[in-house]
Amino acid sequence: MRSRICALSLAVLGFLFLAGCNNTLNPLCGSSRPAPLIGSLSPSTLTFSEVQQGATLTVNGSNFVSSSEIVINSTPLGATVVSANQLKIKLTTDVISGPGSVKVSVQTPSGNSGNLGCTSGGTSSVLILTVD
Numbered sequence: 001m002r003s004r005i006c007a008l009s010l011a012v013l014g015f016l017f018l019a020g021c022n023n024t025l026n027p028l029c030g031s032s033r034p035a036p037l038i039g040s041l042s043p044s045t046l047t048f049s050e051v052q053q054g055a056t057l058t059v060n061g062s063n064f065v066s067s068s069e070i071v072i073n074s075t076p077l078g079a080t081v082v083s084a085n086q087l088k089i090k091l092t093t094d095v096i097s098g099p100g101s102v103k104v105s106v107q108t109p110s111g112n113s114g115n116l117g118c119t120s121g122g123t124s125s126v127l128i129l130t131v132d
Contacts (some may be wrong), residue, residue: 034063035122036106045130048099051091059087059106061124068108071123072096076107102129 038061046055059070064084069076072095079087087106096102103126110121 014049026125031107033065033067033110034121035107036064036068036108036124037062038062038104038124038127040102041127041129044127045132046091047132048096049052051096052093055091055120057089057104057129058082058086059104061087061106063108064106065108071103071105071107073103096131099131102131103127104129 012079020058038059040060042058042060043055046057057070059079064081064087066081067118068079068081068087070087070089071077072089072091075095077089078094081087105122105126108121108123
């Protein structure tokens with residue numbers, strides 16, 4: 001009976017430990033992905049003529065992974081992941097139809113963390129790309 005109570009206590013303690021912990025302490029959070037952080041755009045200003053020619057936009061930040069996407073005015077687009085700190089994308093008139101302020105963010109889908117108390121993925125803050 002005593003060993004049964006000890007096993008139950010251990011199971012309860014293990015659940016409490018894992019359910020409310022952060023990803024670094026929870027060994028079951030191995031497939032979770034960090035939320036992306038966006039720091040700067042390069043260039044931060046373009047002419048619409050450059051967009052028409054297929055200008056490249058570089059997004060600098062951190063926590064970028066292979067599934068991270070650049071979001072242009074609410075449209076998620078596949079990006080080239082240069083590193084965990086840099087993404088690149090070719091801009092087209094399909095996503096930028098004319099001059100103005102363009103909202104740019106980075107989105108990372110969640111991993112296979114399930115309901116284990118793990119956080120995974122997310123959307124960065126927004127930076128503005130100015131198109132003249």
